[in-house]
Amino acid sequence: MPSEMIQAKLVKKAxxxxxxxxxxxxxxxxxxxxxxxxxxxxxxxxxxxxxxxxKGVKREVTLIKEVGEGEAKAPKETSKETNKGTYTNCAICGxxxxxxxxxxxxxxxxxxxxxxxxxxxxxxxxxxxxxxxxGSAEDVxxxxxxxxxxxxxxxxxxxxxxxxxxxxxxxxxxxxxxxEHIRAxx
Numbered sequence: 009m010p011s012e013m014i015q016a017k018l019v020k021k022a023x024x025x026x027x028x029x030x031x032x033x034x035x036x037x038x039x040x041x042x043x044x045x046x047x048x049x050x051x052x053x054x055x056x057x058x059x060x061x062x063k064g065v066k067r068e069v070t071l072i073k074e075v076g077e078g079e080a081k082a083p084k085e086t087s088k089e090t091n092k093g094t095y096t097n098c099a100i101c102g103x104x105x106x107x108x109x110x111x112x113x114x115x116x117x118x119x120x121x122x123x124x125x126x127x128x129x130x131x132x133x134x135x136x137x138x139x140x141x142x143g144s145a146e147d148v149x150x151x152x153x154x155x156x157x158x159x160x161x162x163x164x165x166x167x168x169x170x171x172x173x174x175x176x177x178x179x180x181x182x183x184x185x186x187x188e189h190i191r192a193x194x
Contacts, residue, residue, distance in 0.1 A: 011061040011070060018056050021047065030058065039069045050074050156187035 017031035025048055027036040037060060039047045050056060050072065059071035097104055100118040141147045160182035164175065 011059050013057065013059045015055060015057050015075060018050060018052055018054050021052060030056070035065070035067070037067045037069050039072065043069050043072055046072050152187060152190050156183050156190055159186045 014030070014033075016033065018028055019031050020029045022028060022036065026039050026044055028039070028047060029036060037058065047069075055075050057071075057073050057075050058069055060067045060069045062068075098115040098118055100114055103115050103117075105115060160179050163182055164179055167175075167178070
């Protein structure tokens with residue numbers, strides 16, 4: 009897996025000391041056990057250089073080092089990352105956002121006070137119809153044939169050996185008689 013090298017501002021560190029969020033990148037970066045001591049020494053708000061590789065949606069960090077306080081170089085990552093995740097205070101009441109709240113502009117108490125986006129009206133859903141022929145005349149006839157063939161095969165299973173022509177002829181005779189019996193006694 010090719011690793012990527014980026015520079016960005018360290019916005020937030022996780023409480024467990026293994027994860028962190030970078031300015032301009034959505035989601036968490038996960039430091040491996042060898043990187044955790046280096047991450048612990050870096051303060052939030054500092055510019056860091058990070059080397060990582062992707063495992064699905066997870067980003068496993070293999071190197072982190074502080075490069076200063078200045079402006080970070082433009083990110084080299086090509087995915088559709090946004091500035092989401094950089095909220096520090098509630099947009100309505102101004103209360104400091106803690107924990108996972110950094111991904112949302114409002115605190116839990118103000119989440120319902122924010123103006124809602126109008127939902128687009130969707131076309132009404134079409135009623136789902138089964139493409140099964142369960143219960144139809146063809147379905148019943150198929151079950152009757154299968155049942156008759158199964159009964160004929162079970163009867164012949166204990167009849168011993170013989171010529172293939174004779175066994176096949178006995179099977180056909182049994183099958184037809186059983187099928188007639190099933191259809192006559194519905």
